[in-house]
Amino acid sequence: xxxREPLMTEAYFDQRLAFVEQIIAEDETDLRxxxxxxxxxxxxxFNIFQHRLFHLISLYSRGYPLDSVQKSYLLxxxxxxxxxxxxxxxxxxxxxxxxxSTYVQALWLLSLAYLLHINQSDIVRLLACVRNEGQxxxxxxxxxxxxxxxxxxxxxxxxxxxxxxxxxxxxDAPVEQQAALVKQFLTSWxxxxxxxxxxxxxxxxxxxxxxxxWCWETAGVAHAFGIDDSSFHDLPYYPKDLADFAHxxxxx
Numbered sequence: 691x692x693x694r695e696p697l698m699t700e701a702y703f704d705q706r707l708a709f710v711e712q713i714i715a716e717d718e719t720d721l722r723x724x725x726x727x728x729x730x731x732x733x734x735x736f737n738i739f740q741h742r743l744f745h746l747i748s749l750y751s752r753g754y755p756l757d758s759v760q761k762s763y764l765l766x767x768x769x770x771x772x773x774x775x776x777x778x779x780x781x782x783x784x785x786x787x788x789x790x791s792t793y794v795q796a797l798w799l800l801s802l803a804y805l806l807h808i809n810q811s812d813i814v815r816l817l818a819c820v821r822n823e824g825q826x827x828x829x830x831x832x833x834x835x836x837x838x839x840x841x842x843x844x845x846x847x848x849x850x851x852x853x854x855x856x857x858x859x860x861x862d863a864p865v866e867q868q869a870a871l872v873k874q875f876l877t878s879w880x881x882x883x884x885x886x887x888x889x890x891x892x893x894x895x896x897x898x899x900x901x902x903x904w905c906w907e908t909a910g911v912a913h914a915f916g917i918d919d920s921s922f923h924d925l926p927y928y929p930k931d932l933a934d935f936a937h938x939x940x941x942x
Contacts, residue, residue, distance in 0.1 A: 691752070691753040694753050695902040695904075697892045697900070697902075700752065702900075706744075710745045714741050714745070717734050732776040733781075735773030738773070742762065742765055742770075746759060748901040749762055750902065751901060759806065760808070763803070763806055763808060764808070767812055767816055767819070771819060774818075784796075784822070786826055787849060790850055790853070790885055793822075794886055796820045796822065796829060798906045798907060800817075800829070800833065801907045801909060802906050803816055805910055805933065805935070805936040813836070817833065823843045825845060825849065826850075827846070828854055830842060831861055835914040835915060853882040856874045857872060857875040860911065868918075869919070872911065872912060873922040873925070879905045880903060880926075888900075888901075903926075904927060905927040906929060906932075908927075908928060909929050919933055
């Protein structure tokens with residue numbers, strides 16, 4: 691097993707994965723044994739969902755086989771659905787327009803669904819959890835590129851043009867310009883993400899809270915829209931192993 695994320699050691703990711711798995715297991719046990727002990731059950735499910743995402747990213751960063759990442763992804767959807775059911779007052783709904791991190795996370799999850807060849811029925815489940823229909827043109831274009839037969843509210847604008855304009859422009863650019871625009875986005879991606887909660891996480895005490903820096907949305911757009919990734923395949927933050935898997939594997 692070859693580590694993919696260069697910023698931390700194998701030992702760090704082994705410890706990180708064990709820590710996250712312990713938190714998930716404890717929360718699940720507490721919910722199963724006595725959910726009435728919690729005044730806010732939805733918050734516990736939300737915590738599990740967030741840690742599922744951390745777990746998935748760390749699995750990839752540590753170098754686990756992609757079938758393990760697939761399994762982790764499907765568990766994430768299961769847990770997010772439970773959280774949505776428990777959150778009757780939509781306290782944890784998440785709003786693209788108010789929170790860039792919520793928006794970026796949704797782009798990641800949709801991109802990961804395509805790259806991992808998740809069934810369309812499970813992608814529909816994901817979209818039901820994401821909500822925010824018709825809020826952002828990049829997200830809606832990415833949905834339309836792979837999810838057929840689902841009528842969605844049209845979006846009118848790109849919510850975060852300072853961060854995502856080059857990637858969005860690539861969708862309608864002439865074929866000979868698409869890869870250059872995606873590469874432009876990728877090379878400045880980390881700087882563009884400075885307002886997200888995970889930016890510079892690797893600088894925390896002992897790397898605490900760092901799961902890996904991966905621009906899943908670059909690979910997701912390239913795969914969904916058939917953009918040649920050869921010019922940026924080996925650049926930092928590009929999940930090239932997953933992109934190669936996406937190109938080679940057949941959808942289930």
